[in-house]
Amino acid sequence: xSLNIRLVVNGTRHRAKIEPSLSLLxxxxxxxxxxGAKICCNTGECGACTVLFNGKPVNSCVxxxxxxxxxxxVTVEGLAExxxxxxxxxxxxxxxxxxxxxxxxxxxxxxxxxxDRTKNPTPEEIEEAVSGNICRCTGYTKIIDxxxxxxxxxxxxxxxxxxxxx
Amino acid sequence: MDYFEPKTLREAVSLxxxxxxxxxxxxxxxxxxxxxxxxxxxxxxVNIKRxxxxxxxxxxxxxxxxxxxxxxxxxxxSSVVRQKLPLLWESAHQFASLQIRNTATIxxxxxxxxxxxxxxxxxxxxxxxxxxxxxxxxxxxxxxxLFLGPGKTLLGAKGLLREIEVPLPSKESRGAYLKHAVRGAxxxxxxxxxxxxxxxxxxxxxxxxxxxxxxxxxxxxxxKRAEKALRGKAMARALVEEAARIAASxxxxxxxxxxxxxxxxxIVETLTRRGLEQSWRAVTGKEIDG
Numbered sequence: 094x095s096l097n098i099r100l101v102v103n104g105t106r107h108r109a110k111i112e113p114s115l116s117l118l119x120x121x122x123x124x125x126x127x128x129g130a131k132i133c134c135n136t137g138e139c140g141a142c143t144v145l146f147n148g149k150p151v152n153s154c155v156x157x158x159x160x161x162x163x164x165x166x167v168t169v170e171g172l173a174e175x176x177x178x179x180x181x182x183x184x185x186x187x188x189x190x191x192x193x194x195x196x197x198x199x200x201x202x203x204x205x206x207x208x209d210r211t212k213n214p215t216p217e218e219i220e221e222a223v224s225g226n227i228c229r230c231t232g233y234t235k236i237i238d239x240x241x242x243x244x245x246x247x248x249x250x251x252x253x254x255x256x257x258x259x
Numbered sequence: 260m261d262y263f264e265p266k267t268l269r270e271a272v273s274l275x276x277x278x279x280x281x282x283x284x285x286x287x288x289x290x291x292x293x294x295x296x297x298x299x300x301x302x303x304x305v306n307i308k309r310x311x312x313x314x315x316x317x318x319x320x321x322x323x324x325x326x327x328x329x330x331x332x333x334x335x336x337s338s339v340v341r342q343k344l345p346l347l348w349e350s351a352h353q354f355a356s357l358q359i360r361n362t363a364t365i366x367x368x369x370x371x372x373x374x375x376x377x378x379x380x381x382x383x384x385x386x387x388x389x390x391x392x393x394x395x396x397x398x399x400x401x402x403x404x405l406f407l408g409p410g411k412t413l414l415g416a417k418g419l420l421r422e423i424e425v426p427l428p429s430k431e432s433r434g435a436y437l438k439h440a441v442r443g444a445x446x447x448x449x450x451x452x453x454x455x456x457x458x459x460x461x462x463x464x465x466x467x468x469x470x471x472x473x474x475x476x477x478x479x480x481x482x483k484r485a486e487k488a489l490r491g492k493a494m495a496r497a498l499v500e501e502a503a504r505i506a507a508s509x510x511x512x513x514x515x516x517x518x519x520x521x522x523x524x525x526i527v528e529t530l531t532r533r534g535l536e537q538s539w540r541a542v543t544g545k546e547i548d549g
Contacts, residue, residue: 094261094262113260113306114262114304116292136293137292137293137358140356140358151362155289155293156362157292159262203358221357222357224356224357224443225356225358225359227445
């Protein structure tokens with residue numbers, strides 16, 4: 094048995110025929126080719142597959158693709174505009190908050206969601222926002238730095254990001 | 260696998276009547292999808308997510324009514340829950356991760372009936388009821404009777420949870436939900452303890468004490484003997500310590516990869532004592548006397 098769904102991913106409309114048991118993650122990666130969301134634990138524990146579902150961060154590995162019918166999904170591929178990286182992405186590069194990089198798309202999405210709901214996050218809010226994302230390389234310190242820089246950047250003040258770019 | 264997206268409760272319940280044990284209900288999916296990947300697919304999946312009007316938090320006649328499809332994050336960010344049911348708020352706040360809280364529903368947490376289900380010990384001490392739809396009509400099932408074992412509730416294969424009704428506790432009451440786990444986020448409780456204390460008029464004695472224990476028995480349980488030891492009594496240190504020991508003896512934990520049964524009993528005693536101390540401090544502004 095299969096069903097037809099329509100949804101929007103990174104601003105692009107898609108229609109597809111899917112199996113009802115398919116996860117949103119497998120659908121994004123294997124059916125539509127958005128490989129930005131990563132498969133890691135595949136049980137909703139590590140956050141590597143985080144995408145925005147109608148603006149909210151979710152673990153796409155434990156969401157039914159069928160539930161995304163009519164929804165708007167944003168993956169890490171959807172953040173750059175006109176070849177220019179999103180300030181959150183740029184801040185992760187500038188602070189070298191990336192080692193192996195596998196968890197980073199999930200972090201970027203969680204941080205994007207955080208900065209969408211709060212312009213000036215407290216340290217507690219930052220920790221909470223990424224507590225569902227596991228990184229086994231960096232020890233989080235540089236990730237926290239990157240988030241603070243991205244927050245300042247989005248507020249319009251000059252941080253390390255703009256300096257590094259000039 | 261047969262798959263349905265019923266648009267009404269009636270349609271959903273008639274599917275459950277038809278498929279019985281072969282059907283699996285899916286709401287948020289954060290547990291069911293994992294089982295489907297790593298255990299087995301059900302013969303029939305009934306996705307109730309498209310039934311309209313099942314996600315809400317409403318105050319009505321001294322109770323808060325929470326729709327079964329309400330995401331945990333909605334409960335966490337609800338000002339009325341934070342203000343009137345801080346105990347439930349605390350468990351929603353400590354629930355898994357933000358990503359999971361955006362997806363998982365309170366109905367799913369209840370129907371999953373995991374002994375460690377985060378919201379269950381708080382809902383037990385708040386004396387909540389599950390309002391469930393069966394093909395013959397609706398039933399109100401008190402949480403004190405709802406849970407039969409891990410994954411088993413009075414809903415059986417044919418009942419569908421529609422709403423959780425939580426009577427608002429008395430204004431003077433105060434509570435605490437304490438969870439023992441290694442990490443803050445994404446960790447299943449080794450022990451969860453919910454305490455609710457209501458003082459008498461003079462503020463010396465406890466008119467009512469309720470203690471709920473999670474992850475230390477086949478279902479979440481109330482520590483009835485410990486509650487009885489404190490009810491109507493002046494809250495003295497020795498009595499509170501005794502009640503905490505009784506609560507530990509009422510638990511029947513297992514040993515697993517998270518901790519041994521013996522360790523869990525120690526933690527039940529400690530968290531029960533702390534929960535009583537914190538609640539009493541919040542009620543009276545004072546520490547418990549020696």
